[in-house]
Amino acid sequence: MNKPGKDIKITEVCLRDGSHSVAHQFTEKQVRDVTRALDDAGMHYIEVSHGDGLGGSTIQYGRSLVDEMKLIEAAVEEAKQSKIAVLLLPGIGTVHELKEASKRGAKLVRVATHVTEADVSAQHIDMARELGMEALGFLMMAHSAPVEKLVEQAKLMESYGAQAVYVTDSAGALLPHEVRERVRALRENLDIEVGFHGHNNLSVAVANTLAAIEEGATRIDGAVRCLGAGAGNTQTEVLLAVMDRMGYDVGIDLYKMMDLAEDVVGPIIPGSQEIRKGSLALGYAGVYSSFLLHAERAGKRFGIDPRDILIELGEMKVVGGQEDMIIDVAANLSKKQAVEA
Amino acid sequence: MNKPGKDIKITEVCLRDGSHSVAHQFTEKQVRDVTRALDDAGMHYIEVSHGDGLGGSTIQYGRSLVDEMKLIEAAVEEAKQSKIAVLLLPGIGTVHELKEASKRGAKLVRVATHVTEADVSAQHIDMARELGMEALGFLMMAHSAPVEKLVEQAKLMESYGAQAVYVTDSAGALLPHEVRERVRALRENLDIEVGFHGHNNLSVAVANTLAAIEEGATRIDGAVRCLGAGAGNTQTEVLLAVMDRMGYDVGIDLYKMMDLAEDVVGPIIPGSQEIRKGSLALGYAGVYSSFLLHAERAGKRFGIDPRDILIELGEMKVVGGQEDMIIDVAANLSKKQAVEA
Structure with a gap:
């Protein structure tokens, strides 16, 4: 009997999402060592980029120790069978960096936008296809939009030429039944592959990923040892052990x-990469990790529990870049609590 | 609308299962501080015992720093609303220790046996009831027996007077659909409550616990910060955040x-308490953590991957105390691999 799983492609993201965890200080040797070992184990794709994608090495997002093009080149050199992938957030990265990455041997790009802003990905998906790269769409903060909106935005990405669209649980806020619902809706409404990218803030990243696979997702992300933002990603080696136990064979060497x-x-x-107070609060509230420190500061200033601020921000569905709203939220909460007291 | 969850009772096990993680070196101050904080948050039950249960402080299982009766007494003093629970493995602990614990104020005992050996629990369950304690049954290594066997053994415990029986995933080897199947079978065949005790070796402890709750389990174990054996237990504060998100209200203060x-x-x-190579291998193979070190030693001696030894032991369904079989297994694997080579 043929085991299922041959159609599932795993992308290891520890050299991209993990960039956040090491404050973008990956050395060339680290990237080479990790890539060589992953390649030897048979990993399908290895993503190498600044944590915020190509072009992310800035004062605003954090300077990389080593130029990411140099890291991409190093990974390409080490990988005999794995393909090197990159992440691109339009607005942070441009088609210029995409061309550079392609020139250095990157074979796949995930073009990532906020779940409601797929329209900014058209040009980059188009360019990636023109460059002969695989071009996949990444709908970030997928928990924060209704399922119908997610489907609408995914269809936009499909219309631009994306070969897969990911449900991207950036804040680690989705629960298994919510992942199931989203992947199912995309599978029913798209003709291209569906993917899932999970974070472990609520300790259900592996379970979410299993739910996604059961609903037919075939592009799956993980990070070895959870090395990624927040509480980290779906732990790749654990996911592979569980998939093996469930009878899936994806052709990657589990022991390695x-x-x-x-x-x-x-x-x-x-x-x-344990689940600590801060990462749990982010997953519970469903907001980006960039809000945590600001919420803690504002909480102190206004005498408010920072978790109440995060929850309020989550309900307002704030996006990255709206950190200036935190002060308003904290001030309002403070007034409200004074009235109630 | 009344939220569901009022019938669910949480038992915090970090002061018992976590005893393994600290090599049984809990101080009285630690037990007092943790109990006071848990009590203030409204925790229902707090288990306090040696990691291997009452009477576990021996050369074989590891000496406790402080006599467990003293720790139980301290916890009882600190707890204004939480009830103090104890664990008893017949053979390690006796009715003598049970009486002592009861005298010091413990209100609940989980009587734990291997999943196929419920018959040794009769006397202890009976004595607990006589002492006026709640008496619950704990079927350990629940993954290693067929569901019918689990039901048969649970019914034995029920017949002895147990007021609940737990599916106890000692090795962290169960997957959500397997938990679901087991809890459902117990619910269909017992008139008493069903419980679930999970470990996180495969990163699905929270998902397993949710599956158990959905199938009607009402006695739920967790350990704050996963402080327990193996990769640790279901992380209590994360579970409570997820349950809150799903609309359950168990009356425990999440922020606290x-x-x-x-x-x-x-x-x-x-x-x-991350999931590391050893704990993952244990969950994958489905064997007790006490086998890990022995398997590593035997692996070195016979030139065998210790994981192959653990998997073989898991298939043989070894139980605690059978560590001497490891050498035979390793020797046989070594011969087999030599023939195949």
């Missing part, structure tokens, strides 16, 4: 993945 | 739980 998690990625992790 | 996780339990954790 477990070994490299311990011996190659482990030593890079600066702290630990 | 998040705070005590960071400020009171956090500082006690010796290393980190």
Whole structure:
């Protein structure tokens, strides 16, 4: 009997999402070592970029230690079978960086937009296809829009030429039944592949990913040792062990993945990737990690629990860049609580 | 509308299962501080015992720093609303320790046996009821027996007077659909409550617990910050956040739980409770953590990957105390691999 799973492609994101965890300080040697080990285990795709995607190395998003084009080039050199992928957030990165990455051997790009802003991805998806790259769409903060909106935006990406669209749970806020509903809706309404990218803030990243796979998602993201933003991503080597137990065969060597998690990625992790107070609050409230520090500061200033600020922001469906709204929210909450007291 | 969840009782096990993580070195102050904070948050039950249950403080299982009766007494003193629970593994603990614990104010005991050995629990369940304690049954390594066997053994515990029986996933080896199947079967065949105790070796402890709750389990275990054996238990404060998001109200203060996780339990954790190579291998193979070190030693001696030994042991359904079989398994695997090579 043929095992299922051959159609599932895994993208390892620890060298991109993990860039946040190491404050964008990946060395060329680290990227080479991790890529070589992942390649040897048979990983399908390895994403290498600044945490905020191509062009993210700025004062605003954090300067990379090593130019990402150099890291992409190094990864391409090390990878015998894995393909190197990049992330592009239109507005942070441009078609210029995309061309550069392609020239250096990147074969796939995920073009990422906020879940309601797919229209800004048209030009970049188009260019990627022209360059002969695989072009996939990434709908970030997928929890924050109704399912119908998600479908509408995914169809836009499909119309631009995207070959897959991801449900991207940027804040680690989705629960398994919510992932199921979203992947199912995309599968029913798109002719292209559907993917899932999870974060573990609510400790359900592996379960969410299983739910996505059961609903037919075939593009799956993980990060070895959860090395990614927030509480980290779906833990790749654990996901692969669970998939193996469930009878899926994706053609990646599980023991080699477990070994490299311990011996190659482990030593890079600066702290630990446990679910702590801050990451739990972010997942619970459903907001980006960039809001946490601001909420804590505003909470102190106005005598408000920062979690109440985060929850209010989550309900307002704020997006990255709206951090200046935090002061207003904290001031209003403070007034409201004074009236109630 | 009344929220569901009022019938669900949470037992916090970090002061018992977490005893393994701190090599049974809990101080009286730690037990008092953790109990006081949990009590203030409204935790229903707090389990306090040696990691291997009452009477576990021995050379074989590891000596406790402080006599567990003293710790139970301290916890009882601190708890204004929470009830103090104890664990008893017949053979390690006896009715003597049970009486002592009851005298010191413990109100509930979980009597734990291997999933196929419920018959050894009769006397202890009976004595607990006689002492006026709540007496619950704990069927450990629940993944290792067919569902029919689990039901048969649970019915035995019910017949002895147990007021609930737990599906106890000691090795963190169960997947959500397997938990669902087991809890459903117990619910269909028992007249008493059903519980679930999970470990996070495969990163699905929270998802497993949700599955159990959806199938009607009302006795739920968790450990703050995953402080427990293996990869740790279902992370209590995360579970409570997820349950809150799903509309359950169990009457425990979520913010206080998040705070005590960071400020009171956090500082006690010796290393980190991430899912590492060893704990993942245990969950994948479905064997007790006591086998890990032995398997690593035998692997080195016979030139075998310790994971192959653990998987073989898992298939043989070994139980605690059978660690001497590891050498035979390793020797046989070594011969087999030599023939195949």
